[in-house]
Amino acid sequence: MSQLKLTYFDMHGGRGEPARLALHIGGVAFEDSRFGFADFAEVRKSTPLNQVPTLHVDGVQVTQSDAINRYVGKLAGLYPLDAFQALLCDEVLDAVEDANVKLGTTFGLTGEALKEARTALVNGALPLYLGWLQTQLQAHGGQFFADHRLTIADLKVFVFVNGLNSGRLDHVPTDLVEQVAPLLSAHTQRIAQTPAVAQYYAQFGL
Numbered sequence: 001m002s003q004l005k006l007t008y009f010d011m012h013g014g015r016g017e018p019a020r021l022a023l024h025i026g027g028v029a030f031e032d033s034r035f036g037f038a039d040f041a042e043v044r045k046s047t048p049l050n051q052v053p054t055l056h057v058d059g060v061q062v063t064q065s066d067a068i069n070r071y072v073g074k075l076a077g078l079y080p081l082d083a084f085q086a087l088l089c090d091e092v093l094d095a096v097e098d099a100n101v102k103l104g105t106t107f108g109l110t111g112e113a114l115k116e117a118r119t120a121l122v123n124g125a126l127p128l129y130l131g132w133l134q135t136q137l138q139a140h141g142g143q144f145f146a147d148h149r150l151t152i153a154d155l156k157v158f159v160f161v162n163g164l165n166s167g168r169l170d171h172v173p174t175d176l177v178e179q180v181a182p183l184l185s186a187h188t189q190r191i192a193q194t195p196a197v198a199q200y201y202a203q204f205g206l
């Protein structure tokens with residue numbers, strides 16, 4: 001088995017979290033290299049694109065969260081073998097990443113500019129993406145996004161929805177997902193109750 005080191009912020013969310021969860025669920029050994037926000041300026045100098053997450057695989061440093069998610073998904077048995085189911089899984093990963101990028105454009109803003117940008121998302125892009133995710137979930141059986149079983153797509157959506165619900169995003173109502181896409185909310189709760197996921201967060205006292 002390859003030596004794995006995942007480098008990401010010391011937080012329970014964001015682009016690095018689905019891979020941490022997948023590796024834990026799959027029982028795949030890895031070094032969970034976490035750092036505080038204050039250390040990001042230093043850490044990013046050691047990454048190829050000045051970004052995180054990165055995954056070292058036997059010393060080779062790889063970028064791009066969804067490439068990492070697919071790779072660790074395969075190692076953990078959380079990525080479809082069937083080509084079409086893999087396509088459905090990838091579609092969800094990429095859509096959530098698009099939504100992450102839209103949210104990311106608001107991160108440097110403050111005051112009225114932040115309020116305006118976040119409110120525009122709450123009234124536009126976020127309901128669009130959340131509604132689409134809910135439709136995908138229903139279309140594929142209502143429980144999981146692909147392959148009728150837990151995949152990395154479920155973990156990506158789980159982390160995304162938890163972020164929206166967290167209250168850490170000013171001007172994003174913590175009940176937005178429940179209001180706009182209640183079946184997605186139920187999906188997040190189910191994933192949270194999956195024994196390996198619950199056990200993962202219990203390690204952190206959550």
Ligand SMILES: N[C@@H](CCC(=O)N[C@@H](CS)C(=O)NCC(=O)O)C(=O)O
Pocket residue numbers: 014015050051052053063064065066
């Ligand atoms: N496409 C990249 C985006 C990574 C990314 O933007 N990461 C954020 C933290 S979650 C970051 O490092 N931002 C700093 C920057 O882009 O300069 C991926 O999916 O991994």
